Amino acid sequence: MKKLFSVVLIFSLLFATPVLAAPTVELNGKPLAFVEAEPTIENGRTLVPLRAIFEAVGATVDWDQDTQTATANKGSTKVLLSASSNIAEINGQPKILDVPAKIVNGRILAPLRFVGEAFGGIVEWSPEAELISITFLQDQVHVHFIDVGQADSIYISLPDNNDILIDAGGKKAGPKVVEYLKKQNVDDIELMIATHPHEDHIGGIPAVLEAYQVKTIIDSGHLTNTATSRNYSEAVASEGAVHNQADYQSFYFGDIEFKVLTGNNKWNNVNDYSVVTLLDIGNIRFLFMGDAEKAVEDKLYDVSAEILKVGHHGSSTSTSPDFLDRVTPNVAVISVGEGNSYGHPSPSVIKRLEDSNISIYRTDIHGDIVVSTDGCSYDISCHTAE
Ligand SMILES: [Zn+2]
Known part of the structure; x- marks a missing residue:
């Protein structure tokens, strides 16, 4: 009886705390795998490993350890994203983020929607499928x-x-x-x-x-x-x-x-x-x-x-x-x-x-x-x- 009680308790504890599963991220219809760290959701925003997402959208990225700032370039677009600030920059124009980039367990995570849209992608969230899709129309x-x-x-x-x-x-x-x-x-x-x-x-x-x-x-x-x-x-x-x-x-x-x-x-x-x-x-x-x-x-x-x-x-x-x-x-x-x-x-x-x-x-x-x-x-x- 005691054993059954423990099992029930464990189950209720598990379900009492809402655990948000890591959403699936697709780029142009293909799933993206994040090897360094799973995507996480914070304040309704998905954060993903910074270098992985910048590179996936075709940008080159440099990380400055001193200023904790990433500089990413793709074509004529330059994006600055700092781990310590909720203000990012796109081609020199400031952009306020709901959720800034942050360091979790030594990994730098970046807001997915911001990165996708900064480079001209269309970012869509399907709650039922727990799927975020980023679509880039082919360049001209x-x-x-x-x-x-x-x-x-x-x-x-x-x-x-x-x-x-x-x-x-x-x-x-x-x-x-x-x-x-x-x-x-x-x-x-x-x-x-x-x-x-x-x-x-x-x-x-x-x-x-x-x-x-x-x-x-x-x-x-x-x-x-x-x-x-x-x-x-x-x-x-x-x-x-x-x-x-x-x-x-x-x-x-x-x-x-x-x-x-x-x-x-x-x-x-x-x-x-x-x-x-x-x-x-x-x-x-x-x-x-x-x-x-x-x-x-x-x-x-x-x-x-x-x-x-x-x-x-x-x-x-x-x-x-x-x-x-x-x-x-x-x-x-x-x-x-x-x-x-x-x-x-x-x-x-x-x-x-x-x-x-x-x-x-x-x-x-x-x-x-x-x-x-x-x-x-x-x-x-x-x-x-x-
Ligand atoms: Zn001829």
Whole structure:
């Protein structure tokens, strides 16, 4: 009897004191594990290990032991959070906290909602599920179709300072491309695609390699016996970048995939050696055709895309009706020089695009064309030279 009484007493003691279970924390739908210490709830606010949560949201963090202050940086956002104060700072602006960061058993715990929201996350609490979810909408991606005349150069700005350049225009356009990248605060170039060895695509690359450190260069592996080709090869050799031939590989930048759709094939025509690539961000896809013509189009699959960089400056040898039916773009961008001697873009291609109700943007008319997207929707802005 006595034993039963003790058991009952223990149970009543357990239930008399409300024990709050540690809530589950999810970031973009994936559970976060806190190894150093469990999340705890204080005054209705969840506190979690400081370094773990800052790093989980993609910030770098420094802890100053003397001032007991964490400094966290992500992109252009800087957050100061002190263990001894209920005033935090976001980009120099003070912010009053309901519950300050605190030290528990030698561990620094930070208010979860504040950290999530400070870096632009959406923080939601589901009491039934005891779940806190932090959601970061994908950062913006900007695809710049630079006006380089009768030539191609496309700069892609990705989150976390990742930069891709597809072609760099002709030799004369090289300095303009470099100047354009400088204006966009490009620090270095993670990935460069040299679509094919024609002057209007690779002529400007030596100038870019001179100005920027490029980490990886992908080309078709097909060279021509021209001064342009030789200058390109020498510049690439002295860059010290990883240099590979297109072979259907993918590059990942967070959730964003940049896919090379072509590989080591033999073609009759230099244009068809173009490295064709696809940028996939959320629900929005961009297809970059270089100067690839119908023979290549017929061999590509899984090409549906919202934005099509039309092949070969709008020449009638590209953008076949069957291909267009498979891409079903909303927007076609044509990189083309005003009054060029090739008659690009071809009236038949323009008509085909118009008949399919595809919005047409042309560098000869609209100047630099910038498509910005968060992976859900996109908008387009144009900048003509003054
Ligand atoms: Zn071209």
